[in-house]
Amino acid sequence: MERLKSKVRDIPDFPKPGILFKDITPLVKDPSALRLAVHQLLHPFLGENVTAVAGMEARGFIFGSLVAWELGVGFVPLRKPGKLPYDVQTVGYDLEYGSAALEVHIDALGPGDRVLLIDDLLATGGTAKASCELIENLGAEVLACAFVVELDFLRGREQLSKYRVHSLLHY
DSSP states (O other): OHHHHTTOEEEETOSSTTOEEEEOHHHHHSHHHHHHHHHHHHGGGTTSOOOEEEEETTHHHHHHHHHHHHHTOEEEEEBOTTOOSSOEEEEEEEETTEEEEEEEETTSOOTTOEEEEEEEEESSSHHHHHHHHHHHHTTOEEEEEEEEEEOGGGOGGGGGTTSOEEEEEEO
16 A cells, blocks of 8 residues: 555645645556556455446546446446436535535436445545435445545544445555
8 A cells, every 4th residue: 555655645735724635646647556546446345246336526436437447337426516417316415614415317326236435535524425325315225435545533434334434545
């Protein structure tokens, strides 16, 4: 994991003063590091009958679609409101300073689907928890949640206590 950690750079005071942003851009730019990250994200779930991978906008699309490709299953995008063209299911959630929502097509998942949720970062857990709720509202099962980076000090894992959580890098 040290190889992957070396590809995550710190950006101080982004997006606002006092925040130390973990930038994964160097990791996704490096083909061998990206391949290693994708392999490490999916490895614990090989043989577990994953039927779909879901990822949250936007960086979850990068890792989620690659994991789906490697597993040979479809990818389900979880998007910000107003971005999907068909009938949607919506879940709202609270952020540290406000609120947000995610949407999914109502026919994207259903009973019998076993979904691996993928994102680049687990921070407070609000987005991931809302994503799990969205998946379950369609009748699907959340098999697990997997992240490239977890900010342990924000305790987001606690929001996901009823799910299996797998993170590659811990800060």
